Amino acid sequence: MTSLPIRSIRYAACIAFALVSAAAGAQDPLHAWTGGASPARLEAWVNARLAAEKADIDKLVAVHGERTVANTVRPYDDALNELALAGNEAYLMYSVGDSAPLRDKGQELVAKVSSAATDLNLNQDVYRALAAVPLPTNDPATRHYIERALLEYRLAGVDKDEATRAKIRKLQDKITDASLVFGRNVADGKLTVKATSNELKGLPEDYIARHKAAADGTYTLTTDSPDSTPVLNFAADPGLRMKMYLAYNQRAYPANVAVLKSVLEARQELATTLGYKTFADLAMADQMMGSASNLRKFLADVDQASKGASDKEYDLLLAFAKQQKPGLMNISSADANYWSEQYRRARYDFDAQSVRPYFPYDEVQAGILHTAAKLFHVQFRPVPEAKTWDPSVSTFDVYDDTASDHKKLGRIYLDMHPRDGKDKWFSSAPVVPGIRGRQLPEGALICNFSGGVPGDPGLMEYSEVVTFFHEFGHLMHHILGGQGEWSNAGGFNVEGDFVEAPSQMLEEMFRDPGILQSFAKHYKTGETIPSALIAKMNAAGAYGRGRWVQAQLFYSTYSLQVHDRAPGQINFDDLLRQDSARFSHFSFVDGNRMYASFTHLTGYSSNYYTYVLDKVIAVDFFSQFDPAHLLDGPTAMRYRRTVLEPGATKPATELVKDFLGRSQNLDALKAWINEEFKATQTATGQ
Numbered sequence: 001m002t003s004l005p006i007r008s009i010r011y012a013a014c015i016a017f018a019l020v021s022a023a024a025g026a027q028d029p030l031h032a033w034t035g036g037a038s039p040a041r042l043e044a045w046v047n048a049r050l051a052a053e054k055a056d057i058d059k060l061v062a063v064h065g066e067r068t069v070a071n072t073v074r075p076y077d078d079a080l081n082e083l084a085l086a087g088n089e090a091y092l093m094y095s096v097g098d099s100a101p102l103r104d105k106g107q108e109l110v111a112k113v114s115s116a117a118t119d120l121n122l123n124q125d126v127y128r129a130l131a132a133v134p135l136p137t138n139d140p141a142t143r144h145y146i147e148r149a150l151l152e153y154r155l156a157g158v159d160k161d162e163a164t165r166a167k168i169r170k171l172q173d174k175i176t177d178a179s180l181v182f183g184r185n186v187a188d189g190k191l192t193v194k195a196t197s198n199e200l201k202g203l204p205e206d207y208i209a210r211h212k213a214a215a216d217g218t219y220t221l222t223t224d225s226p227d228s229t230p231v232l233n234f235a236a237d238p239g240l241r242m243k244m245y246l247a248y249n250q251r252a253y254p255a256n257v258a259v260l261k262s263v264l265e266a267r268q269e270l271a272t273t274l275g276y277k278t279f280a281d282l283a284m285a286d287q288m289m290g291s292a293s294n295l296r297k298f299l300a301d302v303d304q305a306s307k308g309a310s311d312k313e314y315d316l317l318l319a320f321a322k323q324q325k326p327g328l329m330n331i332s333s334a335d336a337n338y339w340s341e342q343y344r345r346a347r348y349d350f351d352a353q354s355v356r357p358y359f360p361y362d363e364v365q366a367g368i369l370h371t372a373a374k375l376f377h378v379q380f381r382p383v384p385e386a387k388t389w390d391p392s393v394s395t396f397d398v399y400d401d402t403a404s405d406h407k408k409l410g411r412i413y414l415d416m417h418p419r420d421g422k423d424k425w426f427s428s429a430p431v432v433p434g435i436r437g438r439q440l441p442e443g444a445l446i447c448n449f450s451g452g453v454p455g456d457p458g459l460m461e462y463s464e465v466v467t468f469f470h471e472f473g474h475l476m477h478h479i480l481g482g483q484g485e486w487s488n489a490g491g492f493n494v495e496g497d498f499v500e501a502p503s504q505m506l507e508e509m510f511r512d513p514g515i516l517q518s519f520a521k522h523y524k525t526g527e528t529i530p531s532a533l534i535a536k537m538n539a540a541g542a543y544g545r546g547r548w549v550q551a552q553l554f555y556s557t558y559s560l561q562v563h564d565r566a567p568g569q570i571n572f573d574d575l576l577r578q579d580s581a582r583f584s585h586f587s588f589v590d591g592n593r594m595y596a597s598f599t600h601l602t603g604y605s606s607n608y609y610t611y612v613l614d615k616v617i618a619v620d621f622f623s624q625f626d627p628a629h630l631l632d633g634p635t636a637m638r639y640r641r642t643v644l645e646p647g648a649t650k651p652a653t654e655l656v657k658d659f660l661g662r663s664q665n666l667d668a669l670k671a672w673i674n675e676e677f678k679a680t681q682t683a684t685g686q
């Protein structure tokens with residue numbers, strides 16, 4: 001089920017000013033942290049935004065006579081803008097606030113803003129007002145904005161009668177509550193396995209050192225990934241791998257079977273109440289995919305495009321495993337990672353640690369800013385005097401490099417290193433949405449890279465460098481897509497199943513030797529990262545793509561199947577067996593109950609396919625760039641203009657067509673998948 005995003009902005013000058021003077025002295029209506037964030041100040045600031053939102057809605061509802069874009073859509077977007085500011089910055093303080101009370105207050109306020117957003121989503125007066133605005137014929141962006149808002153309202157059930165709306169609310173509450181229970185059961189459902197010291201053979205030394213043997217000489221390993229992933233990847237003992245595989249795939253079983261059923265039943269009832277045949281159709285109605293039947297066709301096509309490579313990978317892997325273990329007939333799912341890891345090491349002779357000395361944090365940041373500046377035709381200028389929430393945050397203003405006046409486009413904050421109590425993930429967060437002529441967009445990266453401490457060069461893994469650029473891509477989409485008329489139509493507001501495509505496209509750029517060698521220098525010797533090392537790294541990185549795509553198809557298909565039929569007809573185990581046989585060469589392990597801990601089923605519902613759809617679009621986008629001129633050819637600017645700048649002012653299917661000149665297809669995906677076979681030939685000189 002979708003809801004109106006809580007993202008956007010506005011400068012409600014008079015209202016905000018009045019409230020502010022009454023409250024805590026001068027407030028900065030765009031930045032909660034200005035003047036020092038404390039729980040009380042944050043609360044006063046968020047309350048001022050919510051009061052401004054309410055004033056906008058009151059103004060909208062109070063209009064008499066003819067409804068227009070100016071008297072209805074404008075205050076509606078202003079209201080969303082206030083909600084976005086409040087939600088974004090409450091979330092920011094929850095993530096990066098410098099004290100536990102401030103972070104707790106942030107969390108509490110996020111819930112408060114989210115509840116205000118739900119009220120707006122269910123406000124019939126606002127829905128009727130928007131529906132009464134004549135659709136402009138000469139302004140496609142505004143037309144799309146109104147149509148999309150009305151669709152979201154209908155998907156929330158706002159046009160239903162009182163009794164039906166009460167039922168919808170109840171069903172939604174039930175889904176939310178049961179999903180929380182599902183997640184908690186997974187989080188609390190840690191299992192353990194016992195291993196003898198003999199069974200730990202093959203595991204890294206530091207792994208073994210982290211565990212202490214009990215009095216009887218056995219070791220206790222948990223299903224948490226720092227414990228379980230190395231066992232599945234490296235443990236030489238097949239018995240230990242099997243024990244761990246089963247334990248990992250039995251987390252929250254059987255507790256979550258009934259919970260999952262209750263989620264699926266409530267979702268199905270919600271879908272039929274809203275006029276959809278299945279929940280899958282409802283969940284895709286406002287997405288690029290559009291419907292469950294479109295998804296079935298898409299999955300079948302991707303299957304065809306990836307099956308051959310996956311077959312070939314398995315044949316090579318089995319032949320390799322047979323050399324070590326004569327008589328082996330097939331590889332069990334419990335052994336899939338182990339043999340893949342052995343094969344990768346033998347075949348590619350690449351150790352991920354060997355590139356770290358070339359990626360010290362400061363050089364990487366400079367390289368990413370430089371690459372992004374060229375690619376997106378912008379300039380980044382440091383703003384050392386900017387007020388931020390922590391002295392370690394660096395601030396840059398973004399200027400347009402296409403016009404002679406170098407117009408300012410927005411601001412970015414880079415909060416890149418761990419601090420006590422700070423959120424542990426890597427993410428990109430909108431702070432201020434953009435509104436043309438009134439408010440410049442601002443965004444932040446919240447990351448936990450090493451470095452940032454005197455004396456520590458902060459050597460990064462290559463995958464972290466790629467993550468940095470990926471998140472930076474979201475930020476640029478927010479800044480470049482935040483130059484339009486509507487706060488709620490920026491880069492982060494595109495369809496949920498498109499939002500990752502631009503950033504996934506950027507990941508492909510960072511395999512280019514020219515780009516990497518422009519900044520990757522050895523932190524001690526200054527030596528540029530050698531071409532041969534990049535080639536090896538890229539070859540190893542391309543291994544296993546057929547299997548990866550087939551695994552994505554497996555998860556996508558399973559997620560679809562439990563949401564596209566009556567819950568009473570679903571047998572979780574039968575479907576699991578069928579789908580495993582269809583998408584995996586590895587033999588099924590009896591007792592696998594992975595659905596009980598597959599949290600994407602509650603989080604993404606039927607829409608797990610997003611990962612593979614965005615990969616298809618990302619590699620198709622990337623294939624349009626001239627490999628010899630990734631940054632300086634004309635394609636980069638065309639990409640900025642057609643995909644990023646429009647933000648969410650048109651359907652993503654049109655953004656894709658505007659750039660590619662057609663819809664996405666699978667040609668680039670096929671080439672991407674099969675690159676590993678080409679790469680192997682090059683690496684071995686065949």
Ligand SMILES: [Zn+2]
Nearest residue numbers: 470474500503
């Ligand atoms: Zn992302």
